[in-house]
Amino acid sequence: MFGSDRDGLRRYYRTVWEKAGSDQPLEPLERLIAEVIREHPEYQPVLAGGESALSRDYTPEMGQTNPFLHMGMHIAIREQLGGDRPAGILAVHQRLCRRLDSHAAEHLMMECLGETLWEAQRGGGEPDERVYLERLRRLARKT
Incomplete structure (x- = not known):
């Protein structure tokens, strides 16, 4: 969707979440992303945080799951299932x-x-x- 533009993709997640929270109409992909975010309340504060929350690195040494990778894998699986x-x-x-x-x-x-x-x-x-x-x-x- 965004190639290797990690920050652009993360901002897109935040934009989708903001749109969903204000009941704006969502495109099909945005609905899928909002659904995945809704199912992960533990990651919602990251999306509500500032730029530093979006630009943060998540490495195995930190002992935390990368929320964007995790949600992206859910989205990938659901797209695979859909087709x-x-x-x-x-x-x-x-x-x-x-x-x-x-x-x-x-x-x-x-x-x-x-x-x-x-x-x-x-x-x-x-x-x-x-x-x-x-x-x-x-x-x-x-x-």
């Missing part, structure tokens, strides 16, 4: 939702997505959808 891409991801989600609520299922799926993205970044290539889907299917079988 059933990779083909079969919707069936995996439905299987997980027989035992978990949708949000908890997304959290498990995010682990597979994160691992797949990390491997692609490390290898300098595109994420392997086949490997990603197999990870998801394994997850669904054991959960």
Whole structure:
């Protein structure tokens, strides 16, 4: 959506949250983002904070989850589910939702997505959808 413009993306989240809070009309993507933010009240203060809150770095050494990465992964999963891409991801989600609520299922799926993205970044290539889907299917079988 914004390429590598981290600050632009973070400001966009804040703008969407402000629009949602003032009952302004939202575009479909904005509705999706607002829904994810609504489900994460622990991250809402970051969006209400000033520029320093938006420009903050979140590293593993800090022991905190990057709220923007976390919400972005939810959004990515939901977009994948909406298009059933990779083909079969919707069936995996439905299987997980027989035992978990949708949000908890997304959290498990995010682990597979994160691992797949990390491997692609490390290898300098595109994420392997086949490997990603197999990870998801394994997850669904054991959960």
